[in-house]
Amino acid sequence: MHENEEVKDGTSWRCARDLPIALHSLDRRTKFSRPFSQETRQLEQNTARSFPLFLWSNPAKKSLNLSNMRILVTGGAGFIGSHLVDKLMENEKNEVIVADNYFTGSKVNLKKWIGHPRFELIRHDVTEPLLVEVDRIYHLACPASPIFYKYNPVKTIKTNVMGTLNMLGLAKRVGARILLTSTSEVYGDPLVHPQNESYWGNVNPIGVRSCYDEGKRVAETLMFDYHRQHGIEIRIARIFNTYGPRMNIDDGRVVSNFIAQAIRDEPLTVQAPGTQTRSFCYVSDMVDGLIRLMEGDHTGPINIGNPGEFTMLELAENVKELINPKVKIAMVENTPDDPRQRKPDISKAKELLGWEPKVKLRDGLPLMENDFRTRLERPRKC
Ligand SMILES: O=C(O)[C@H]1O[C@H](OP(=O)(O)OP(=O)(O)OC[C@H]2O[C@@H](n3ccc(=O)[nH]c3=O)[C@H](O)[C@@H]2O)[C@H](O)[C@@H](O)[C@@H]1O
Numbered sequence: 001m002h003e004n005e006e007v008k009d010g011t012s013w014r015c016a017r018d019l020p021i022a023l024h025s026l027d028r029r030t031k032f033s034r035p036f037s038q039e040t041r042q043l044e045q046n047t048a049r050s051f052p053l054f055l056w057s058n059p060a061k062k063s064l065n066l067s068n069m070r071i072l073v074t075g076g077a078g079f080i081g082s083h084l085v086d087k088l089m090e091n092e093k094n095e096v097i098v099a100d101n102y103f104t105g106s107k108v109n110l111k112k113w114i115g116h117p118r119f120e121l122i123r124h125d126v127t128e129p130l131l132v133e134v135d136r137i138y139h140l141a142c143p144a145s146p147i148f149y150k151y152n153p154v155k156t157i158k159t160n161v162m163g164t165l166n167m168l169g170l171a172k173r174v175g176a177r178i179l180l181t182s183t184s185e186v187y188g189d190p191l192v193h194p195q196n197e198s199y200w201g202n203v204n205p206i207g208v209r210s211c212y213d214e215g216k217r218v219a220e221t222l223m224f225d226y227h228r229q230h231g232i233e234i235r236i237a238r239i240f241n242t243y244g245p246r247m248n249i250d251d252g253r254v255v256s257n258f259i260a261q262a263i264r265d266e267p268l269t270v271q272a273p274g275t276q277t278r279s280f281c282y283v284s285d286m287v288d289g290l291i292r293l294m295e296g297d298h299t300g301p302i303n304i305g306n307p308g309e310f311t312m313l314e315l316a317e318n319v320k321e322l323i324n325p326k327v328k329i330a331m332v333e334n335t336p337d338d339p340r341q342r343k344p345d346i347s348k349a350k351e352l353l354g355w356e357p358k359v360k361l362r363d364g365l366p367l368m369e370n371d372f373r374t375r376l377e378r379p380r381k382c
Pocket of ligand 1: 144145146183184185212239240241242252253254255257258269270271272276278312334335338339
């Protein structure tokens with residue numbers, strides 16, 4: 001069983017590794033947890049040595065009067081979250097705490113930071129309250145791939161609603177600024193194209209995607225209600241499709257599927273009709289946009305995405321040309337409520353954040369290919 005494979009208990013997303021702990025007595029819990037904690041301690045000890053500890057503990061640093069920022073990233077072991085952590089950790093003034101339940105995230109994404117004196121990793125599910133003293137909360141926690149979020153829809157909507165309530169409660173208690181990563185899916189199957197932030201969307205409230213779409217819409221509502229009622233400092237990013245290294249190889253989303261298929265010489269599965277469009281943003285651009293939004297003066301919502309628009313057939317052709325010209329394209333059945341078009345209007349991000357994406361799809365795809373080839377152990381044939 002894969003380490004992150006979930007247990008089908010209907011309500012939770014435990015990792016398979018937790019199964020004995022969840023189901024057996026305290027004696028067994030001790031038996032199972034001891035080797036794991038030893039292993040973790042060892043990992044932390046080993047890793048810590050590779051960091052220049054003096055940078056953090058040097059008393060001279062105090063005299064520089066650097067104001068440190070303690071930042072919580074929920075979902076920080078995931079794809080976008082871990083890239084965000086990398087960027088935040090580059091700033092020596094930041095201390096970063098990651099809370100993740102590892103349903104779709106993985107410690108491997110954060111391995112270079114484990115043991116770092118400015119970094120902490122907590123196994124935590126945001127549907128439960130969390131009490132930590134922080135100045136900033138980046139609230140990313142939620143599975144984002146349709147196959148994962150549709151797997152346990154009740155848990156998905158709980159994550160979006162209760163998870164956001166818990167993080168807003170924390171923000172209120174400690175006076176932190178909170179950023180929610182909302183989604184282009186709040187626009188549903190949009191009747192306005194490209195989508196700007198004033199468009200209210202066209203979402204099916206009772207469909208198979210609603211747990212995610214409506215969950216994020218409620219999360220946005222909660223953010224604004226806490227802002228108006230309690231004066232919480234909020235930021236809302238509406239993230240459009242994002243791709244890059246560290247996506248789960250079997251994530252199910254289109255870019256990761258096509259790249260893995262091209263590397264494995266399997267047909268690229270274009271879901272019918274193939275004329276539906278998406279706009280793909282490289283992860284480093286996304287992270288830059290999120291940090292600018294957090295540290296800027298505007299609540300949002302603000303679209304963060306790359307306005308370059310492609311049909312799924314065009315995307316398949318690009319992957320074929322760049323990665324494997326011999327690979328076939330296979331038309332397969334689609335899933336219900338798939339949006340037919342999606343493209344962000346990023347005028348607000350440009351004007352208010354001075355942000356626009358830099359990485360073109362044809363430059364980003366090979367970077368992701370390199371990462372996938374390494375993880376799949378399939379080097380490019382010369
Ligand atoms: O990638 C993302 O960032 C977004 O992914 C999903 O939204 P969706 O646009 O449906 O993402 P995909 O599952 O990657 O699907 C995109 C399009 O590709 C098609 N597709 C998907 C997979 C595949 O193998 N082949 C294929 O043609 C789908 O039918 C769909 O039209 C999530 O719901 C969003 O929250 C998230 O922001």
